Amino acid sequence: MKRPYSPKIVTASDLAVGDVIYQTAEDGWSRALPEAEILCDEAHAQLRLIEAERQQNRIVGAYLAEVAIGENGPEPVHFREDFRRAGPSNYFHGKQENPRQPRP
Amino acid sequence: MYRHTEFDRGFLAARNAQFRAQVERRLNGSLSEDEFKPLRLMNGLYLQLHAYMLRVAIPYGTLSGAQMRALADIADRWDRGYGHFTTRQNIQFNWPRLIDVPDMLDALAEAGLHSVQTSGNTVRNVTSDHFAGAAADEIADPRPVAELIRQWSTDHPEFQFLARKFKIAVTGSARDRAATRINDLGLRIVTRNGEQGFEVSIGGGLGRTPMIGRVLREFLPRADLLPYLEAVLGVYNRLGRRDNKFKARIKITVHEHGLDHVRDLVERRFALTRAAFGGADQDRLERIAADFAPPALRRAPTGAFDRACRSDPVFRAWADTNLSAHRDPGHTIVTVSLKAHGATPGDASSGQMRLLADLAERYGHDELRISHEQNVILPHVHKSDLPALHAALRAHGLATANIGLISDIIACPGMDYCALATARSIPVAQQIATRFDELRLEHEIGPLKIRISGCINACGHHHVAHIGILGLERAGVETYQITLGGDGTETAMLGERTGPGFSAGDILAAIERLVMAYLDLRAERSETFLQTYRRLGPAPFREALYPEARADAA
Incomplete structure (x- = not known):
């Protein structure tokens, strides 16, 4: 039996600024993980990644990251993605400064 | 100190204009990321976890007060008000925007600084002894050679x-404070029959295949340096593997071809390169050396220092740990710790940078050094100025x-910043420093080097730590492996792995067991951790680390 596809999001870095961004269902980019488009179908996820990669003059290094679906939408599965969503642990810098995306 | 010449200024202006145009072409989509990435790396610009990172070279670790102030201004204007000093005498800004980087590079150039070749597969920023020109045990100042x-x-x-990056370190002392043996190429100034020259070692390096450098040439006459380096690099450029990134460093080249074969090839090529050098390099070296003329040290009584030692125990404790012998008995070398307990190792705020610049100008002949151990050094301070200097440092949290x-820990940025990291380093360092400060034990423990890397690339030099900690990912969580008995000095040795790793929640307790075991095991108070480890071997330390294994065996 085929294993179920674990949900993904498309994430990248903003070209001009360098911060973490997430692809939205409206074909835009958000700085907040809860606004990311959740991709539950493998073929669709690959297609969305290709569409992201074509935006060379907007983003850098797009890839699919695994997420779990929580109460507030997508949640990181790997701790690396958790740091990307929040910022470093030694200073209150990065995304955690934004009240829309506090450190959980 | 070396000041940029017309040539340096012209070169940097052209290079920065070139990069500005490259950034513009990247932003308007004419350059793809694949095309742009090698260009930005050549200028020290990385893309990390949360932002771009700009790595600026501090050539051979030497800065003037004005340069330190320029770094502070850059931190305030385009970054987050601080900088991170690294294990290769660079400073990293963790939050620049790509669109601002061309302006940052121009500001650096105005201060006689740059980020050229702080990344990429080129010769990187040449590192050196942070006590250069001041140490009591020095044969010659290595910095003119490093600048050359x-x-x-x-x-x-x-x-x-x-084929891959190439790191060079130079020292002018018998005591190796520049970690020459863990560089791709290490130079030690030595004398033979009254003549100065270099002992050349190659093939050192840490990372996934750690190796201690081996001597390629026992004595290289001073004048032959550049043609010889050109021969070594030429041989490496031809032999270095480009098919496998993990086998591309010169340490693997030497390992695969054998030191003797590499030496033969280098000597053959050297015969050609030597003939091609007409002596212009030696004229240049002479002019550079004049820029490094020793400062005019003053003669004055040192009674104020002796009195402060007697009357102020806080000053006395600082003087005991943070001062080193200067070649002039009236002066001393001051190491300013960037390792306040609980702080991020190697970070300095813009305010601290400005204070250090002021103090260097006021008390230290306008010289600052950055050590690969991530501290700041004032190399020439008269002893009578120490009480005032200490008071100023103390007021700004810089008198640790x-x-x-044990709390003077080297730590790489780890997964708090680095895109390559597999685990965090900084919080582990913070926990260890805070804990042993609370226990009030660190002076009792004595000399002990803990070094932490957040991935196998080993920027935190964990292989050559007395206690090394390597952060890895195992089954989706951060795991920390311990190595013991490493040494990065003239008696360089790689540490040995102790056994299974520890979780983020257990690593502090593991280090505490290890250190307590040392206090029980040492023959006398003066026997250091490393000496005890060398005398007894790993067994009693393993027992302390893994008490359950001992219980199982019993």
């Missing part, structure tokens, strides 16, 4: 696309008395 190598290697047409002690 900087000038020769910068934009060297033959060596811009080596812990140099060489």
Whole structure:
């Protein structure tokens, strides 16, 4: 039996600024993980990644990251993605400064 | 100190204009990321976890007060008000925006600084002894040679696309404070029959295949340095593997071809390169050396220092750990700790940078050094100025008395910043430093080097720590492996792995067991951790680390 596809999001870095961004269902980019488009179908996820990669003059290094679906939408599965969503642990810098995306 | 010449200024202006145009072309989509990435790396610009990172070279670790102030201004204007000093005498800004980087590079150039070749497969920023020109045990100041190598290697047409990066360190003392043995190429100034020259070692390096460098040439006459380096790099450029990134460093080249074979090839090539050098390099070296003329040290009584030692125990504790012998008995070398207990190792705020600049100008002949151990040094301070200097440092949280002690930890940025990291380093360092400060034990423990890397690339030099900690990912969580008995000095040795790793929640307790075991095991108070480890071997330390294994065996 085929294993179920674990949900993904498309994430990248903003070209001009360098911060973490997430692809939205409206074909835009958000700085907040809860606004990311959740991709539950493998073929669709690959297609969305290709569409992201074509935006060379907007983003850098797009890839699919695994997420779990929580109460507030997508949640990181790997701790690396958790740091990307929040910022470093030694200073209150990065995304955690934004009240829309506090450190959980 | 070396000041940029017309040539340096012209070169940097052209290079920065070139990069500004490259950034513009990247932003308007004419350059793809694949095309742009090698260009930005050549200028020290990385893309990390949360932002771009700009790595700026501090050539051979030497800065003037004005340069330190320029770094502070850059931190305030384009970054987050601080900088991170690294294990290769660079400073990293963790939050620049790509659109601002061309302006940052121009501001650096105005201060006589740059980020050229702080990344990429080229000769990197040449590192050196942070006590250069001041140490009591020095044969000669290594910095003129380091500057000569900087000038020769910068934009060297033959060596811009080596198989992999190439790191050079130079020391002028018998005591190796520059970690020459863990560099791709290490130079030690030595004398033979009254003549100065270099002992050349190659093939050192840490990372996934750690190796201690081996001697390629026992004595290289001083005048032969550049043609010889050109021969070594030429041989490496041809032999270095480009098919496998993990086998591309010169340490693997030497390992695969054998030291003797590499030496033969280098000597053959050296015969050609030597003939091609007409002596212009030696004229240049002479002019550079004049820029490094020793400062005019003053003669004055040192009674104020002796009185402060007697009357102020806080000053006394700081003087005991943070001062080193200067070649002039009236002066001393001051190491300012960037390792306040609980702080991020190697970070300095813009305010601290400005204070250090002021103090260097006021008390230290306008010289600052950055050590690969991530501290700041004032190399020439008269002893009578120490009480005032200490008071100023103390007022800004810079008077931590812990140099060489358990809380003077090297830590790479780890997964808090680095895109390559597999685990965090900074919080582990913070926990260890805070814990042993609470226990009030660090002066009792004495000299002990803990070094932490957040991935196998080993920027935190964990292989050559007395206690090394390597952060890895195991089954989706951060795991920390311990190595013991490493040494990065003239008696360089790689540490040995103890056994299974520890979780983020258990690593602090593991380190505490290890250190408590040392306190029980040492023959006398003066026997250091490393000496005890060398006398007894790993067994009793393993027992302390893994008490359950002992219980199982019993």
